Amino acid sequence: MTEKKAFIETGWNFDNSYARLPKSVFTPLTPPPVSSPELIILNGPLAASLGLNADALQSREGVEVLAGNRIPEGALPLAQAYAGHQFGHFTMLGDGRALLLGEQITPLGERVDIQLKGSGRTPYSRGGDGRAALGPMLREYIISEAMHALGIATTRSLAVVTTGESIYRETEQPGAILTRVAASHLRVGTFQYVAKWGTDEELRAMADYTLRRHFPEVNTDENRYLLLLQEVIKRQAELIAKWQLVGFIHGVMNTDNMALSGETIDYGPCAFMDGYDPATVFSSIDAQGRYAYANQPHIAAWNLARFAETLLPLLHDDEIQAIKLAEAAISGFSDLFRRNWLAGMRAKLGIFNEELQDESLIEDLLSMMHKNHADFTNTFRALTFEKPEDTILFGTSGFTQWYELWQARLGRQQEPKSSSHQLMRDSNPALIPRNHRVEEALEAAVKQGDYSVMERLLAALSSPYAHSPEQAEYSTLPALSSRPYRTYCGT
Structure with missing residues (x-):
């Protein structure tokens, strides 16, 4: 099979409208190759929606493309220039560790960016190495796909490959490249x-x-x-x-x-x-x-x-x-x-129409949740299934009265209670990517090379409104800790 034929079978269908914009807003660039790329995870359903052949993407030639070692036919890789206020301070920025391969035209005629994140130095790297560590790239994969499943507009993650090279972020870490899909990267x-x-x-x-x-x-x-x-x-x-x-x-x-x-x-x-x-x-x-x-x-x-x-x-x-x-x-x-x-909060409480006192009903619930450190996701899930006893609010001052007011509010609707229940099921996820579960998956993947923990987590997160028994274990809270949970940019 010739190299060109392999790319055709993959299904790449690039156009490059961004490259036809004024030259000042980007820099054409070929990514530096990596030593020995290996595919860690591929988003099969997303690949199919893009018109890509998952089997071809998993081939050696396909992995080389996902690593930036090969440029598929029709692509014109470039780094985008941009600026920004970072924590209120304006500065010149740009794609310091990412390259836009081009814009894939999907079978439905949609145009999406295909970007390699962690692909190496660019003119906008500002002294950085342009690379990315495996942990943060897997983290973006998990969270972005969870956001998509929750029905929230988001960039998507097509694949993560390791580079076979180490990078240094206080400690030595395995390098990786994420293939990101976006409606565009206009900011x-x-x-x-x-x-x-x-x-x-x-x-x-x-x-x-x-x-x-x-x-x-x-x-x-x-x-x-x-x-x-x-x-x-x-x-x-x-x-x-x-x-x-x-x-x-x-x-x-x-x-x-x-x-x-x-x-x-x-x-x-x-x-x-x-x-x-x-x-x-x-x-x-x-x-x-x-x-x-x-x-x-x-x-x-x-x-x-x-x-x-x-x-x-x-x-x-x-x-x-x-x-x-x-x-x-x-x-x-x-x-x-x-x-x-307000429309979203009404839906979370099974409310279809509008009344003036809805805002106070919502704010009173949130105030009690804040005062009692009630879990955000699990509180609404308990209300969805009429199990107030499953929330820490049960038995606290004011909650019984609030619950009665809420039930009376539902009773003033034309819609039956079964409709309110379904609205709540569709508006309150059974689970979110809990921080301790994400960290558990990343530690197994990065430190032990065990990706099964992440795969199980992704499977559970793929249908957050299913409310299935299999999801229960991912709804449990983390053990109490004297140290607050902290996240890092991963740059």
Whole structure:
């Protein structure tokens, strides 16, 4: 079989629209080869949806592509340039350890980025080695696929390969490369880069490209760039609300980690909350709690304001008018987020319609959960199956009265109780990727070469709303510890 024929059978169907943008926003680059790549995990269902042949991807030639040692036909690898506010401080950034192979056109005609993460140094590496360790790459695979199963917009993970080479992050660790799939890697930071170092023509070209790629329904010439801003705001309001509804804490909500497509991107120091506490922070580098659970909506609005600033030259010829348009758009984020969050919380409580007292009913429950350190996921699961005795709230002051008010609220609906139960089943996951379970899987994989723990975890996480008996073991809480759980960026 010839090399070319092997690639054809794999199903690669690349286009490279990003490479047709102004040359200032990327650098063409061939990744440096790795010594002996081996496939660790392949996402078969995702491969099939992309039009790729899983068997071919697992062949030697396929693994060479996933490692960056071979460039498939039609690909034009490049590193993207972008900037960003990192913990509030603006800086020049870019793909320091990633390469965009190209855009795969799927059998349904969708366009998605295929990116290699951990593929080596680029002009944007800022002194780094451009490589990635196995643990963080497997972690992104687990969490991103769990987020997808939860119904939350996210980048996906196609594969992880080891490189056969060691990297050093305080200790020696096995190197790895993740193949990431995204609607695109356009970020708020992409526009910050162009606004700072590009021209107005390049900014317009980037905005037009974003509209074509993600918002084709915006086909009017009537301030299309204001509509772009409004659509990005709308998607972020939906996304952050979904994060809050499952207790997800991103951990590094820098502007370069806000995707304009509305997908969750970058799973470095993220984690899921166990006991409900709005001040929860996991990231070891977020000492001030800037990206704490309760702050995520506020930070999203802040990031969107930075995006709006980049669009000012396109919004109106008069700067004062442009600022007014931007401010009016950004001011709508909080209400959009609140509406999405309230709708989600009503669903978690089996409520179909709206009443004015719903907000106090929800807030009173969360207040009791916070006061009693009640587990976020398991509390709603207990309510779903009418087992209040399974939650730590049972028997505490105020809970009995709250429960009666909630039952009375359900009784005022036209929908039968069976419908409320089904709504709650569909809105409250049986399990999340518990931090101790993720760490257990990563330790077995990295230290012992045992991937079976991770495979079982992924299988359980693939259907979070199944509420099957097999999932019960993954709902148990971690043992009490005097040390708070900490996450790291993995760079």
